[in-house]
Amino acid sequence: MNLQPLHTEDIPSLIDLSASLGWDYSHPDLQTILTSGIAYGHKTPTGKLISSAAIFPYGPKLASLGMVMVDPAHRRLGLGQAATQKVMDSLPDKTTPITLVATEQGVPLYEKMGYRTVSTLHKFIAETYHTPQNPTKIPNHHHLQQLSKTHLDEILHLDRTALGADRGKFLQARLQQSNAGVILRRQTDNTAVGYALSIPGTVVTILGPVIAPDTDLALALIDHLARQTNGAVRIDIPSEQTALIEKLPLHGFILQATPPVMLFNANHLPQRNPTLYGIAAQAFG
Structure with a gap:
C-alpha cells in the first residue's frame, strides 16, 4: 500500500472513506482542508483510498492535526499511525507544538506517539x-x-x-x-x-x-x-x-x-x- 500526498482530486475518495466511518465530511470541508493543510493517505494497488491524515501549520507556535481516518477493513495495520507521522514530519519546524481533538478510539494511538491530554471540548x-x-x-x-x-x-x-x-x-x-x-x-x-x-x-x-x-x-x-x-x-x-x-x-x-x-x-x-x-x-x- 502506497502512502502519498492527497490533493483536491482525491475529494470523492475522501468522502467515501469518511462515509465508511459514519463521518460527514463534505466537498467544501475537504476543499478547505486540502487547500490550507498538508494531507497524506494510503492507497491500495487498485487506487482505493484507505487512510488519511492532515495537518494545518499555524506558524511556528502551533499546528493542528485532523482528518485521521482508516478504512474499517484495514485497521490494525498501522496505517493511521503511519499517515499521522508522515504529516507531522512534513512540518518545516519539527519543534512546533501540535494539537488535536481525539476520538475515544484514537487516544491510545496518540498517547503512544507522545501526545498528552491538556484540556477537553464540549x-x-x-x-x-x-x-x-x-x-x-x-x-x-x-x-x-x-x-x-x-x-x-x-x-x-x-x-x-x-x-x-x-x-x-x-x-x-x-x-x-x-x-x-x-x-x-x-x-x-x-x-x-x-x-x-x-x-x-x-x-x-x-x-x-x-x-x-x-x-x-x-x-x-x-x-x-x-x-x-x-x-x-x-x-x-x-x-x-x-x-x-x-x-x-x-x-x-x-x-x-x-x-x-x-x-x-x-x-x-x-x-x-x-x-x-x-x-x-x-x-x-
Whole structure:
C-alpha cells in the first residue's frame, strides 16, 4: 500500500472513506482542508483510498492535526499511525507544538506517539434551535455587521490573539466556505472586538470560530447565526468557557461528547486571551 500526498482530486475518495466511518465530511470541508493543510493517505494497488491524515501549520507556535481516518477493513495495520507521522514530519519546524481533538478510539494511538491530554471540548448539538423568551441582545455600545472579505485583516487579528497562532491561510479558505458571518464592533470607535462564522454541512451547520469579549456577547453572536439556519446546529466549546457551557442548554443545545484536546511538543497551548468561545472545527482547532 502506497502512502502519498492527497490533493483536491482525491475529494470523492475522501468522502467515501469518511462515509465508511459514519463521518460527514463534505466537498467544501475537504476543499478547505486540502487547500490550507498538508494531507497524506494510503492507497491500495487498485487506487482505493484507505487512510488519511492532515495537518494545518499555524506558524511556528502551533499546528493542528485532523482528518485521521482508516478504512474499517484495514485497521490494525498501522496505517493511521503511519499517515499521522508522515504529516507531522512534513512540518518545516519539527519543534512546533501540535494539537488535536481525539476520538475515544484514537487516544491510545496518540498517547503512544507522545501526545498528552491538556484540556477537553464540549460538543453541543441543537436539533432545533430555541430562541429564548429573553434572548441575549447586543448592548447599545456594540453593534453587528455582516462579515465580508474586506474584514479579513480584522478577523485575523482577533483570531491570532484568541488562539495564540496565525491561521491566515485557513481562515481565508473558511471564510469562502461560510454561508454567514458577523463581526462585532464597539460603538464608540467602531473597533472589531469579535466575530463568528456559520459553516453549512451535510448533516449539521457548524458555528465557529466564535470570538467575543464576554459570554453574553458570545451568546448574542451564536443566537444571531443560529436563528438563520435550518436544521441541526453544532458548536464545540473549550472547557474553560464554563458560563457558556451552562447557558447553551437553555437555547436547545444538548451536550453530545467531551473529547480530549491533546498536545505534542509542548506542555500547554500557546498563550492566548480568553475570547475563544467556539472553535472552528475539531480538525482545525
